[in-house]
Amino acid sequence: MSQTYQRIVLASRPSGWVTADNFRLESLPIPTLEDGQILVRNHYLSLDPYMRGRMNDAKSYAQPQAIDATMVGGTVGEVVQSCNERFAVGDKVRGMLGWCEYGVSDGATLFKLDTTHIPLSAYLGPVGMPGMTAWYGYHKILEPKPGQTIVVSAASGAVGSVVGQLARFQGVRAIGLAGGSEKCRYVTEELGFDACVDYRQAHNPAELAALLHEVAPHGVDGHFENVGGDVLNGVMSLLNPFARVAICGLISDYNMQAGGVARSAIQNPHLFLVARFRMEGFIVSDHLELWPQGLKELAGYVAGRRLKYRESVAQGLEAAPEAFIGMLKGRNFGKQLVKLI
Amino acid sequence: MSQTYQRIVLASRPSGWVTADNFRLESLPIPTLEDGQILVRNHYLSLDPYMRGRMNDAKSYAQPQAIDATMVGGTVGEVVQSCNERFAVGDKVRGMLGWCEYGVSDGATLFKLDTTHIPLSAYLGPVGMPGMTAWYGYHKILEPKPGQTIVVSAASGAVGSVVGQLARFQGVRAIGLAGGSEKCRYVTEELGFDACVDYRQAHNPAELAALLHEVAPHGVDGHFENVGGDVLNGVMSLLNPFARVAICGLISDYNMQAGGVARSAIQNPHLFLVARFRMEGFIVSDHLELWPQGLKELAGYVAGRRLKYRESVAQGLEAAPEAFIGMLKGRNFGKQLVKLI
Numbered sequence: 001m002s003q004t005y006q007r008i009v010l011a012s013r014p015s016g017w018v019t020a021d022n023f024r025l026e027s028l029p030i031p032t033l034e035d036g037q038i039l040v041r042n043h044y045l046s047l048d049p050y051m052r053g054r055m056n057d058a059k060s061y062a063q064p065q066a067i068d069a070t071m072v073g074g075t076v077g078e079v080v081q082s083c084n085e086r087f088a089v090g091d092k093v094r095g096m097l098g099w100c101e102y103g104v105s106d107g108a109t110l111f112k113l114d115t116t117h118i119p120l121s122a123y124l125g126p127v128g129m130p131g132m133t134a135w136y137g138y139h140k141i142l143e144p145k146p147g148q149t150i151v152v153s154a155a156s157g158a159v160g161s162v163v164g165q166l167a168r169f170q171g172v173r174a175i176g177l178a179g180g181s182e183k184c185r186y187v188t189e190e191l192g193f194d195a196c197v198d199y200r201q202a203h204n205p206a207e208l209a210a211l212l213h214e215v216a217p218h219g220v221d222g223h224f225e226n227v228g229g230d231v232l233n234g235v236m237s238l239l240n241p242f243a244r245v246a247i248c249g250l251i252s253d254y255n256m257q258a259g260g261v262a263r264s265a266i267q268n269p270h271l272f273l274v275a276r277f278r279m280e281g282f283i284v285s286d287h288l289e290l291w292p293q294g295l296k297e298l299a300g301y302v303a304g305r306r307l308k309y310r311e312s313v314a315q316g317l318e319a320a321p322e323a324f325i326g327m328l329k330g331r332n333f334g335k336q337l338v339k340l341i
Numbered sequence: 342m343s344q345t346y347q348r349i350v351l352a353s354r355p356s357g358w359v360t361a362d363n364f365r366l367e368s369l370p371i372p373t374l375e376d377g378q379i380l381v382r383n384h385y386l387s388l389d390p391y392m393r394g395r396m397n398d399a400k401s402y403a404q405p406q407a408i409d410a411t412m413v414g415g416t417v418g419e420v421v422q423s424c425n426e427r428f429a430v431g432d433k434v435r436g437m438l439g440w441c442e443y444g445v446s447d448g449a450t451l452f453k454l455d456t457t458h459i460p461l462s463a464y465l466g467p468v469g470m471p472g473m474t475a476w477y478g479y480h481k482i483l484e485p486k487p488g489q490t491i492v493v494s495a496a497s498g499a500v501g502s503v504v505g506q507l508a509r510f511q512g513v514r515a516i517g518l519a520g521g522s523e524k525c526r527y528v529t530e531e532l533g534f535d536a537c538v539d540y541r542q543a544h545n546p547a548e549l550a551a552l553l554h555e556v557a558p559h560g561v562d563g564h565f566e567n568v569g570g571d572v573l574n575g576v577m578s579l580l581n582p583f584a585r586v587a588i589c590g591l592i593s594d595y596n597m598q599a600g601g602v603a604r605s606a607i608q609n610p611h612l613f614l615v616a617r618f619r620m621e622g623f624i625v626s627d628h629l630e631l632w633p634q635g636l637k638e639l640a641g642y643v644a645g646r647r648l649k650y651r652e653s654v655a656q657g658l659e660a661a662p663e664a665f666i667g668m669l670k671g672r673n674f675g676k677q678l679v680k681l682i
Binding site: 053228232241247249250264265266267268269270271272273274275276277278279280281282283286 | 394569573582588590591605606607608609610611612613614615616617618619620621622623624627
C-alpha cells in the first residue's frame with residue numbers, strides 16, 4: 001500500500017463562478033490508526049450542487065467549508081485497515097470522507113453496504129443522498145395523489161430523475177424540465193416521464209409557463225425545485241389550489257458572489273393567495289430517521305432494475321474540480337461521480 | 342318601513358389607489374320576498390382588505406366584483422321580513438349582503454347570532470371572519486409551541502390583534518409590527534403583545550430586521566403576514582429553522598394596477614433552504630368545516646372579556662367608500678366597520 005495519498009482542499013472562496021484556482025491538490029502521509037478508527041480507500045466521490053453553497057462564507061444550514069481543509073462530500077469505498085470491531089477489512093462502506101483517496105473514520109457516520117444486487121456507485125445516487133432527497137421531497141412535501149400532475153426541474157439529474165420515476169410508479173403524472181433536447185429525450189424515453197420541457201427554449205418565466213401549459217393543461221399540483229429563478233417563477237404561475245412546492249435546491253443562484261443578494265427573486269408572492277399553495281425548503285440530512293425506510297424502498301427499485309439512473313464519471317481525483325465546475329454549468333448527464341480506483 | 346333603500350355599487354375598476362369615483366350610491370325599491378326568502382336590515386357592514394383584490398379584473402381565488410353590482414362584503418343585521426321558516430322577524434343574523442341598507446337572502450349563507458353576551462358588531466370582527474382568519478392561520482399553519490416567538494404584521498388590525506392574543510393565551514411570545522407609536526402602544530399595553538415594532542421606522546428590509554432582532558434575539562418561529570413587501574422580506578431573514586409563515590394578506594400590493602406585476606418580490610428565496618421554512622397562503626373560506634370550532638373558542642374569549650378588540654366605525658352607508666380607502670392606507674385603528682342604524 002502506498003504510504004501517501006492525495007486530497008483536494010479548498011484553496012480560496014469563489015467569487016461568482018467556481019474556477020480551478022479555488023482548489024489545490026495535496027499529498028499527505030497515510031495516517032496511523034488509533035483505537036476505534038477505520039481506514040477507507042475511496043472508490044467513488046460524489047459531486048453535488050450543495051457543495052457550491054458551502055464554498056461561500058455565508059450563513060446557511062451547514063457550516064461553510066473551511067479553507068485549506070479537504071473538500072467535503074459523500075464517498076463510497078472499501079475498508080483497508082480497521083481498529084474498530086464493527087468494521088472488517090473488505091467491507092464496502094459509504095461515508096462523508098470528502099475529496100481524497102483515503103479517509104479515516106471513527107465509524108459513527110460510516111455505513112456498510114451490500115453490493116450483491118446494487119452497484120457500489122448507486123449508493124451515492126439513487127440509493128444514497130440524492131435518492132433519499134427525492135424520496136423525502138416527493139413523499140413528505142409534494143404528497144401527490146394518483147392522477148395529479150407534478151413538475152420536476154433538473155429532471156435528468158440525480159435527484160430529479162428519481163422524483164419523476166417515484167411519481168410514475170404511483171400513477172402520478174410527471175413532467176420534467178431539463179436543458180436541451182438530448183436530456184429531454186432521456187427523461188421521457190428512458191425514465192418514462194409523461195413529458196419534458198426544454199427550459200432553454202424559454203427566455204423568461206412567462207415563456208416557460210406557456211411551454212409547460214401545453215403539457216400540463218390542467219395545471220400543476222406539486223413542484224420539485226432544483227433550479228430556482230425563471231423556472232420557479234414560471235411554474236408558480238401554473239400552480240393549482242393547494243399545490244405543494246418543495247425547494248430542494250436553487251442552483252441558478254449558487255454562483256452568486258458570496259454575500260450578494262440572490263439573483264432570482266420570487267416575482268409574484270400574490271400567487272400564494274391566488275392558489276393557497278405551500279412552499280417548503282428542506283435538507284434531507286434533517287430527516288435521518290427516515291433514511292432506513294426510504295433507502296430500503298429505493299434499493300428495492302434499483303435491485304429490481306425498475307428505477308433507472310445514469311452516471312457521469314470523471315476519472316481520477318485530479319479531475320474532480322473540472323467535473324464539479326461542469327456540473328454547476330449543467331454539463332453532466334445524470335449523477336456526477338469521480339472514480340478513484 | 343321605507344319603500345326604497347340605498348346601496349353602493351362598483352362604478353369602475355381602480356387603477357392603482359382606489360378613489361371615491363370607483364363607487365356609486367344608488368336608490369332601489371325594496372324587493373318583494375319570494376317563498377323561502379328573508380329580508381334583512383343591515384346594522385353594520387364589514388370593510389376588509391380582500392375587497393380591494395376583488396375590485397381588479399384579475400384571476401384570483403374569487404370571482405372579480407362585477408361592475409354595477411352591489412359591493413360584496415360581510416354584514417350583520419336583523420330580520421325584518423321572513424318567508425323562510427328557519428328565520429323569524431327580530432333574529433340577528435350574519436350574512437354576505439354587501440354594501441346596502443337592506444338585503445335579501447335565501448338563508449343558505451345566513452347565520453343566526455346570539456347577542457346575549459357578545460355585541461352584534463363583534464360578529465364581524467373577533468367572532469367573525471377576521472377572528473376565524475387569525476384562528477386558522479395561528480392554529481393550522483403557525484402551530485407554535487409555548488416559548489416560541491411569533492411575529493404578526495398589521496398587529497393592531499382585526500386579524501393581527503387576534504393572532505397575537507391567541508399566542509399570549511398559550512404562552513407563545515408575540516411580537517407585533519404596526520404603523521406608528523400609537524398603534525404600537527395599543528398592541529403592547531392593551532392587547533398584551535410582548536413587543537411591537539413600528540415598521541415606519543425602517544426604510545428597507547434590513548432595517549426592519551435589525552429593529553425586530555432587538556426584540557426577537559432568538560429569531561422567529563412563526564410569522565403571520567398581512568402586509569408583504571419589505572415587511573415580509575425583513576422578517577424572512579430572521580426565521581429559525583423549520584419556521585412557518587402564514588400568508589394571509591399582502592396589502593402592500595393591493596393598490597397595484599390591475600394586471601400589473603406585483604411590486605414586492607420575495608428577494609431571497611435562498612432563505613427557504615437556509616432555514617428550511619414553510620410558507621403557505623390561505624383563505625379562511627376554504628375551511629368552513631372549522632368555523633364552528635374556531636368561532637366557539639373565539640366567542641368564549643370575547644364573552645369572557647379576555648380577547649380585546651377595537652373598532653373604527655364610520656357612520657352611514659355614504660361614508661363607506663372613504664372609510665374603505667382610509668383602511669387601505671392604514672388610517673383605521675382596529676376593525677373597520679360602517680354603522681347603518
